[in-house]
Amino acid sequence: MEATPADNNTGQVHRPRRLRRTGALRRMVQETVLTAADLIYPLFVMEGEGQQEAIPSMPNCFRYSLDLLLEEAKAVWELGIGAIALFPLIPHHQKDNAGTESYNPDGLIPRAVRALKQALPELLVITDVALDPYSSEGHDGIVQNGQILNDETVAVLAKQALVQAEAGADFVAPSDMMDGRVREIRKALDAEGWINVGILAYSAKYASAYYGPFRDALDSAPKFGDKKTYQMDAANAREALKEVELDIKEGADIVMVKPALAYLDVICRIKQHTNLPVAAYNVSGEYAMVKAAAQQGWIDEKAVMLETLTSMKRAGADLILTYFAKDAALALRTEKGKA
Numbered sequence: 001m002e003a004t005p006a007d008n009n010t011g012q013v014h015r016p017r018r019l020r021r022t023g024a025l026r027r028m029v030q031e032t033v034l035t036a037a038d039l040i041y042p043l044f045v046m047e048g049e050g051q052q053e054a055i056p057s058m059p060n061c062f063r064y065s066l067d068l069l070l071e072e073a074k075a076v077w078e079l080g081i082g083a084i085a086l087f088p089l090i091p092h093h094q095k096d097n098a099g100t101e102s103y104n105p106d107g108l109i110p111r112a113v114r115a116l117k118q119a120l121p122e123l124l125v126i127t128d129v130a131l132d133p134y135s136s137e138g139h140d141g142i143v144q145n146g147q148i149l150n151d152e153t154v155a156v157l158a159k160q161a162l163v164q165a166e167a168g169a170d171f172v173a174p175s176d177m178m179d180g181r182v183r184e185i186r187k188a189l190d191a192e193g194w195i196n197v198g199i200l201a202y203s204a205k206y207a208s209a210y211y212g213p214f215r216d217a218l219d220s221a222p223k224f225g226d227k228k229t230y231q232m233d234a235a236n237a238r239e240a241l242k243e244v245e246l247d248i249k250e251g252a253d254i255v256m257v258k259p260a261l262a263y264l265d266v267i268c269r270i271k272q273h274t275n276l277p278v279a280a281y282n283v284s285g286e287y288a289m290v291k292a293a294a295q296q297g298w299i300d301e302k303a304v305m306l307e308t309l310t311s312m313k314r315a316g317a318d319l320i321l322t323y324f325a326k327d328a329a330l331a332l333r334t335e336k337g338k339a
């Protein structure tokens with residue numbers, strides 16, 4: 001489109017629309033640019049061979065056995081996504097109250113990490129540190145008389161993180177919300193020489209109803225009560241800053257807000273508060289809502305996905321964990337040159 005003289009000049013001086021006239025112009029003044037390198041793809045792993053199980057509440061997401069996980073990881077890497085976050089489906093007979101299987105050096109996650117690092121050494125592997133996939137109670141900590149024990153759980157988390165580091169994890173990511181776990185994990189890693197293994201801390205993790213589909217994926221819903229005595233109250237934002245400050249003091253390398261979409265204000269505040277990279281977790285329920293509406297034909301899935309992820313980056317997220325990572329990376333490829 002060419003700039004043409006207006007027939008009717010009403011004398012307006014300020015015309016923000018001047019900067020929106022063409023695609024090249026809009027791209028030139030665009031404040032936020034989403035790229036595949038910003039995205040981290042969460043992947044579910046399970047025992048077996050040649051297995052790929054659908055997760056009904058998370059369309060197009062699967063639980064993969066190790067062999068197929070490697071193929072999926074390769075596809076992810078080839079799309080320009082630099083990191084994956086692993087979550088295990090643990091068979092019931094391996095679950096107990098103390099989450100013992102979480103620090104088995106030959107457990108599912110350590111085996112998956114070793115295989116991934118061997119096949120794709122450059123792909124960053126982030127492992128989840130928490131007890132819930134391993135807990136017979138479905139909680140992120142050891143249960144005693146209906147309470148979630150803090151310090152006893154932290155001791156187990158440190159062992160779990162160490163086993164993951166030994167397997168080759170690039171980052172360990174405590175998602176449990178126990179107090180003081182970042183310090184104990186850092187201490188445990190450093191004591192064994194794992195000084196270059198980073199900690200991505202789920203610092204401001206809310207007790208959210210948006211985690212439902214993820215708990216379907218891992219069969220990890222709490223067997224009693226809820227997670228409100230350790231995860232944060234959705235009503236609080238100042239408290240998120242307290243949690244972030246503590247995690248930074250304890251040695252976090254990256255701090256995270258979770259969920260993302262209903263907490264953009266929290267992402268924004270944390271970004272103003274710290275120079276550390278800030279991550280956001282676009283969680284399973286956020287993904288499921290978009291997928292469900294798209295399946296009904298009620299929204300344009302690709303446009304809503306890109307708008308949503310861009311909003312998280314605009315709010316201040318440097319990194320986004322998202323089940324849309326592959327779709328977004330693909331869309332961003334074909335989107336180039338257009339606007």
Ligand SMILES: NCc1[nH]cc(CCC(=O)O)c1CC(=O)O
Nearest residue numbers: 130132175210211214283284285
């Ligand atoms: N340690 C638990 C954990 N790690 C990641 C998620 C949720 C992720 C998602 O919903 O996508 C949860 C669920 C929970 O706290 O119950």
Ligand SMILES: [Mg+2]
Nearest residue numbers: 177178179243
């Ligand atoms: Mg904390």
